Amino acid sequence: MAEAILGDQDQYSCSICLDLLRDPVTIPCGHSYCMSCIGECWNTNDLNGTYRCPQCRQTFKSKPPLNRSTVLAEIMEKLRSTESAQSLAGPGEIACDFCSGEMIKAVKSCLECRASYCQTHVQPHYNVPALKKHKLVKAAVIPVCPKHDKVLEVYCRTDQKCVCMHCLLDDHKGHDTVSSTIERNEKQIKLTDTQTKVKQTIQAKEKELQKMNMDIASHSDSAKKAVENSKKVFGELVKFIEKKSNEVIEKKKAEEKADLDQGAKLQKKLQEEITELKKREGVLEDLLQTDNNIQFLQNYEVVSYSSGSDGFPSHSFKPFCLYPDVNDLVCELKNRLETIFNQEINETVQKDIKSDKCLVIDFPGFASWRGLLSEIEPVTDDDEGGSSTLNCKIKIGDKVYVKPSVETPKYLWGSVSHKSIGSVINVQGETVTVNFPEQEGWLGEVSEMELVVSADLGSPSHAYFKIGNRVSVKSSVKDPKHGWGSVTHNSIGVIKRIQGESLTVEFPEQTDWTGIASEMELINGDVSEVLSLRPGVRVRVKPTIRTPAHGWGSVTKHSIGVVEAIDGTKVTVNFPEQLSWTGIVSEMEAVP
Template sequence: MAEAMLGDHEQYSCSICLELLRDPVTIPCGHSYCMSCINECWNTNDQKGIYRCPQCRHTFNSKPPLNKSTMLAEIMEKLRSTESAQSLAGPGEIACDFCSGEMIKAVKSCLECRASYCETHVQPHYNVPALRKHKLVKAAVIPVCPKHDKLLEVYCRTDQKCVCMHCLLDDHKGHDTVPSTIERKEKQIKLTHSQTKVKQTMQAKEKELQKMKMDITSHSDSAKKAVENSKKVFSELVKLIEKKSIEVIEEIKAQEKADLDHGTKLRKKLEGEITELKKREGVLDDLLQTEDNIQFLQNYETVSSTSGSDESQSFPFQPYCSFEDVTKLICDLTGRLETTCTQEISKTMNKVSDLSTKRPPFDIVIGDRVRVKPSVVTPIHKWGSVTYSSVGVVKKIQGGLLTVDFPEQKNWTGLISEMDHVTGAGSDLSTKNGPFDISVGDRVRVKPSIITPKHNWGRNVTHKSVGVVKDIKDDDSVVVDFPGHANWKGILSEMELVTNDNDEIGPSNLDPSIKIGDKVRVKPSVVTPTHKWGAVSHKSIGVVQKIQGDSLTVDFPEQKNWTGIVSEMEIVASAGSGSSRLESVINIGDQVRVKPSVVTPTHKWGAVTHKSIGVVQKIQDESLIVDFPEHKKWTGLVSEMELVASADLDIKSEDVIVDFPKHKSWKGILSEMELVNSDDDFSGSS
């Protein structure tokens, strides 16, 4: 009998606590409740002396006697016994801590006892007065402090995490902390507000979808009517215009298909957004239904960050061809067909074609995010401040031209055929990758508008520091390697791409304070100077004659009064400049290593690292060949290398250690050795 009653589980549940009846009592109106539940309900009633049934709202002038229903209690006991026997804890489920033998599935967890109970063992918490005050929640793993093994009861707003009472006197002393219940209430209000916005957005999208379906149907009917009218008109011309009739009909159908395909794309896109909003609503609803404050708070940030945008982009169906115009033109032909048949039919077909050409090619429409195609060397209307990495939003389309707002340049004009769509989650302006499509390997720095990053500056990181993105997390955090701080953690929204090759990574070993009279040259990293090369090249060395703002005037042997930008130049130091000697004085036989500011050498690392120290074997123009212990005949650029002074090497007094082809780690005296400066005198690898 109990097994048969399992299917009617709900009718044996208390409408107050929603659990199976415990100590069931039936009040005069016929409804049954747990004795403790109805007593508590009536005791907390604001209107003293008036007692109502929570279900039918029947009013009793005096408190009805509550006598235990013996028969219903026996049914409940059998039902619990049968249910417990069938409810074994499965993988990933919480088992009762008090059941011996088989692991019975727990239904409740007590935050005070820090234990989980099945339906049978949880009864004392309902019946024993001292245990009734304990906080019961749906069976779950009770989170505790890993350091103090205490219940998590407090939320630290400073570190944004749940902590125990002992943590307040330890790691979180002096932090902004509040009880978890208060923090949940505040965050629940925000989450409820977000859920309301999602519902409103979803409702608006559903209305838009209905209107779009009607528009598409109407447009399709218009096309069908245009076809019917065309058939009727052309049927009267039989031989003369039979061929032209077929061509016009095919043109209309082709345009109808193009418009319907376009409408279908928009409809699917809108349906996809509605589906996504429904998923988001479900996630928000699940979190709002979470009984455990700690689980709620721990999942809040993840769910709230994906709760959707406040703004919604509309996708109205706007066909590019009106078939009513075509019908009118066809009717006008009837009076002039005998003399101008061929001419007028051509005009009709041209009209359909002209209307279809108003559709932007490549399906790029206003509001789309685009960038210049990699195959375009130079856009027709020039680059301006835009680069291949720039992603902007289409503001206007006219013919084959479009106007785009890029972060680097507003109202940029280009050809539609030169642009690519930017699609996918990785390129979404509203997602974790931000407005500049930051990805692993990109060079970034903290935005000037950020006074203090969320995770603080760290050591040696400033607004001028430029680092390389090492990792991007799902929570929109980013790990960056700066020259003075490896594995620095920040937030994507706080960072900006460094797209200018002239922005050095970290502090440069070149003196940025260029003064009049200094000897300078164009940096190797500058492909084309802002004011063009003229007769100057990367090898040219000149003297600064004038500096005004960020511009300077240099006299080169090849060109006098050459104008350049300070940030594009580097100082050429003399050999006597001490420890700051630059690549211009690197000679064959010198000890060198890759500069710390070079993230990846032009010719790749191979087995070499920043710590590797090798000997220069050959120099040709801007390239050099170095023998490192880890990598022989390694090729690099002179501008990427720096000299290693004797103080930096593992050489004591006048001792020297040399790798000969037939004798590794050979030890000698410096005074006994001489440099090999000629390639002809050098045989083998050192």
């Protein structure tokens, strides 16, 4: 009957002795304790006349009166009367040292007597005045000093270990020592704070995961709509455009798959972090529930140092492509093609009917171009020197790169960076199509591009090569057109032969290596200075930098990492404290 009324008996246990309440008293904050337990606790931990609840830590300026709670005392007596049936000790359980015959399970161990007792034999410790002063704990093996065979009851702060009273007279004489109760109370406060931080981190991670799930679901819906719109738009075009339509659709699906794969990895990583944090919380909970001070202190350092909530950076889902922008691009392409078919082609057909002469011309990057004689004008030597009458200075075949002042191109970067140099293959109004080594068929705005002129006009040195020049592969090039072979980003070679855009380079790792001019850069001055910020080089944040552009994260001014990749002005570094840390090239310096 009592068990039915009480339900979970743990809530009626004293949080100090962990036994059912005896002579229960309730203090002003609402928590209940054994009268002797709370009295001894306040006498031991008197903090300049203030008294604190061991559970909620509420403080009282004066010692509250301790009056016996009659109702709780009656409930405890009824509950104890239902526990008369004794159970046998099972494997791994502590047996009563005073039971003869059957091994009855012990419920309490006495640190003074160094013995364990069942419910029946422990009663004298509650009734006999001399035994009431003994320290009872939950039944467990009592740790003793291996040297003196005495109970461990003192904590040596000097040596960070538990010792007996005899140790204070020899090995630990003069050391900073306190009782195990005082040390446990202090460290329990710290461990409780750590547990709170872990719980807060778990909650933050769960919210982060929930937001990521919503972002990924929304992104997936957007991707599906983009594919459907692409099919509808390209379905309205003529048959010879269907091949390009299918290529665009497949590309979007591939990008969607890549984004979802990235999202899945981030989801898995977040779930793993949450699982790890929950495991840590479980370890902390187990230690906090340990009522044996010695076991608590012996395991405190290991658990405390391994249960911090730092080292778990935040994650966000950043897709490669935004599909609403893709929809706009596809619709714009449809309108352009309709204009071409409705106006330019019809006009060309009409001119052909009037017997206007047709010309076939090979332009750089565009062979067998067809046009009418009335549309063409001759180009003189002066025009080639720079006085062309063309409205646009960028033409098919020109070498171009994205202007340094452009932060984000209208049609996004893709695999292209500020260091990329490519060839113009088409100019349509304000839109230019460029073949870069990193990405073919890249779309950009004419106003975003800069011409790469000859070296004598002040072009960058990497746009002009001669036999004998020392060169290396640009850090922005991920996969050279003819492959890496034995060459890496750190390799430095000498040009042996130049044939158009093709360079033959003698590297220490590989002779007669073939590359493209736009993939290479000149090496001038001290090689060690040039290689100061390349993949594989050890770097740190410059001492003059107070706060990096992308924040410190787990990195400090004393952290030293290895460069993983360089993309334009951004550098990715693997630090021991944080992997794939992002910074700005100008913020970093090489470490000898």
